Amino acid sequence: MNLFAKLYYSLRKAWKAIGLYLVIAGPGLVVMVADNDAGGITTYAATGAKYGYHLIWFLLILVPVAYYVQEMTVRLGAITKRGHAEAIFDGFGAFWGWFSLLDLMIVDWLTLVTEFVGMTAALAIFGVPPWITVIAVILLMAVIVLNGRYWTFEKLALLFCALNLVYIPGAFLVHPSVRDVLHQGLIPNFAGGFNGQMFFFLMANIGTTIAPWMLFFQQSAVVDKGMQEKDIPWGRFDTLLGSIITVVVAVFIVIVTGTVLQGIDIDDAAQAAHELMKTDRYVGTLLAIGLFDAGLLGAICISLASSWAFGEIFGWAHSLNTKIRQAPWFYTTYFLMLVTAGLVVLIPHAPLVLITLFVQVIAVTLLPAALVFLILLLNDRATMGERCNTLAQNLTGGFIVVSIIILSTLYGFSVLFPSIFK
């Protein structure tokens, strides 16, 4: 009887904890899964096609990398009740504030264009013309954000996050050899030797794992959700769970393309879906659906990151808990970004490849600055109090930040001057 009572008590406690988590869950999960955007899917598909399962171990290393960086935004947002843009303005003055805000706007807009490229390419596989995709996406995103409740937006975004898991059944459909996945994937190795091209792929994978908009989005989302200092442990768990899911999805994409498309040069995820259609129609369809979902989720988060940032600085009402009449400029910025980015994709002969490359270069100018500010703000004892970074957190976070800065800079160089790593 005593055993049953204990079991019942434990189950109730666990159920209560799950219930509490479901209330707090959101920003970490959404930002991490949205990180697997159209560009991310392309990178993982290309990695699998090029190196098979051999770089899975490297993707697993990215779990703590993504977690450590994003966890800092949870603490900063919950304590200061300010988004990242406002925190930079306040902490470092107008010069660095404007630099970050304008750079964020440019990076976000260019990234939005790449999300539309991914979404139109994904639906083109099913014969949907690009203009219909663009209009449908804008309408769908209007429905998601214009309901006047952050809670509804977040739960709808989580639904799209769940759709991102289609790559998992996709991987089972191609019947990979589990033994090969474990042997080749989990033991650190550099298939074919550590050369320039391998280095390029490693940098591209890091570049897609940490993007500047993610810092701005999660911190603003934490504030808009109204998370308090007491919610930080749940926010951390949410971020950890999100970083695990995002890497698991990436691993399954690598397994799909590593099994079916090994040896084929993949330039974009839509091409991978086309190639998969030839071998397995269902897997190709799943990849195309996943690509559309990734682009959509990325577009929702990226446009919000910008409009939150502008609202914070210009003092406009900037919450998803407001109606369009209460926060007209917040929603205007959101839709202006969205519509203009969508229109670019419809322009005949628009330099979309150039834009895709340019995103990576411009992101390199913003990411180091945003990360350095993040570490400095987390060391501001006057604001952070007991939640200030400890020495261990500074050493770990500092190492990760310096590594990301060096690698993303080299990645930017390799995009600017492709011959240097060959």
Add this chain to the structure above:
Amino acid sequence: MSAFRNLFAKIRAINAHYHEPRIEMSRAVRLSLRVLRVYLLALVALIVYKFVLIVTQG
């Protein structure tokens, strides 16, 4: 025209509000910001160089 005037007035107000950095400018913070400035200037110079290269070489 008045919309632009309002916008510039707002920007001036923002600049005045955030004129002084609130974070204590310790040596470490100063050094970090200085290194960041040099890094960004070098990066912008490199991007401009690449742009010129694309324009001149087609």
